[in-house]
Amino acid sequence: MAIKIDGTALANQVNETTLNRVVEMSKRGRVPGLAVVLVGNDHASQIYVQNKERTAKKLGIHSEVIRLPESTTQRELLDQVNELNMAPAIDGILVQFPLPAHLDEVEVTRTILPEKDVDGFHPDNLGRLFEGDHGSFPVACTPQGIMTMLESVKTPLKGQNAVVVGRSKIVGRPMSALLLRADATVTIAHRYTPADVLPVYTRNADILIVATGIYHLITADMVKPGATVIDVGMDRDPDGKLAGDVDYFEVEKKVRAISPVPGGVGPMTIATLMKQTVDLAEWHEER
Numbered sequence: 203m204a205i206k207i208d209g210t211a212l213a214n215q216v217n218e219t220t221l222n223r224v225v226e227m228s229k230r231g232r233v234p235g236l237a238v239v240l241v242g243n244d245h246a247s248q249i250y251v252q253n254k255e256r257t258a259k260k261l262g263i264h265s266e267v268i269r270l271p272e273s274t275t276q277r278e279l280l281d282q283v284n285e286l287n288m289a290p291a292i293d294g295i296l297v298q299f300p301l302p303a304h305l306d307e308v309e310v311t312r313t314i315l316p317e318k319d320v321d322g323f324h325p326d327n328l329g330r331l332f333e334g335d336h337g338s339f340p341v342a343c344t345p346q347g348i349m350t351m352l353e354s355v356k357t358p359l360k361g362q363n364a365v366v367v368g369r370s371k372i373v374g375r376p377m378s379a380l381l382l383r384a385d386a387t388v389t390i391a392h393r394y395t396p397a398d399v400l401p402v403y404t405r406n407a408d409i410l411i412v413a414t415g416i417y418h419l420i421t422a423d424m425v426k427p428g429a430t431v432i433d434v435g436m437d438r439d440p441d442g443k444l445a446g447d448v449d450y451f452e453v454e455k456k457v458r459a460i461s462p463v464p465g466g467v468g469p470m471t472i473a474t475l476m477k478q479t480v481d482l483a484e485w486h487e488e489r
């Protein structure tokens with residue numbers, strides 16, 4: 203039987219350390235601040251943002267959720283971001299993606315100050331990651347949380363074959379940069395990888411990260427025996443229940459370690475967001 207990588211338990215551990223840092227900071231008279239901007243009424247986004255708000259409260263992090271209507275213009279959104287850039291109580295800014303189609307995510311990403319870019323999506327931060335820089339700067343929370351999950355089960359990365367399925371701005375691309383920085387041999391498969399070729403790559407993966415949004419795309423015949431598998435999917439099964447991109451119960455029989463959905467990557471994304479908010483608050487404290 204495979205090791206189950208319990209994201210909820212690991213997130214609780216990470217949050218405990220974050221809480222201790224918040225307590226220490228409060229003794230110095232400072233509270234870390236996180237602003238989450240949510241545009242429109244996307245149902246999944248509402249749930250994620252609620253989870254973020256709840257965790258921030260639990261850890262003593264000041265959090266503001268700014269809910270803007272679907273009809274918000276690009277100008278109004280940029281003005282809102284600029285206001286948060288200048289707000290001394292705010293250490294981290296997160297604009298929830300996806301934005302409604304009439305808004306430009308790239309321009310929004312570039313408007314957030316790199317030193318408040320808790321998501322690590324700004325080109326300055328993403329560029330440093332691709333440079334192989336090991337210094338302290340924010341890194342996309344989901345991929346960073348996955349690195350912590352891989353570490354928690356002592357997954358060797360150096361010289362190992364890592365395959366990332368999906369090339370999104372928020373998961374696949376930064377994920378591949380982190381694995382490359384950790385000296386893995388990295389392959390990125392995506393929507394234009396022919397369906398009959400995809401298994402050729404995935405069967406070669408010592409580490410398989412799947413972030414496609416396609417329910418049960420990865421079946422047992424597609425994985426290497428003994429692999430470590432991380433499922434980033436937030437899909438619905440035929441009964442409408444939350445499930446992942448990996449057929450967990452079949453794949454689980456073949457691999458060394460695997461993360462479930464729910465209770466895997468999701469809680470670790472939030473724990474990493476909280477940790478990085480405190481990282482930024484400590485950085486701002488020193489200025």
Ligand SMILES: Nc1nc(=O)c2c([nH]1)NC[C@@H]1CN(c3ccc(C(=O)N[C@@H](CCC(=O)O)C(=O)O)cc3)C=[N+]21
Nearest residue numbers: 249250253297298299300321343464465466468469471
């Ligand atoms: N700028 C930006 N930064 C993000 O970090 C970001 C984003 N946009 N857009 C969407 C994705 C997705 N994401 C999740 C957060 C928590 C759960 C989570 O809490 N999942 C729970 C279950 C949630 C449920 O019950 O539906 C779990 O997996 O156990 C999932 C997904 C953050 N994202």
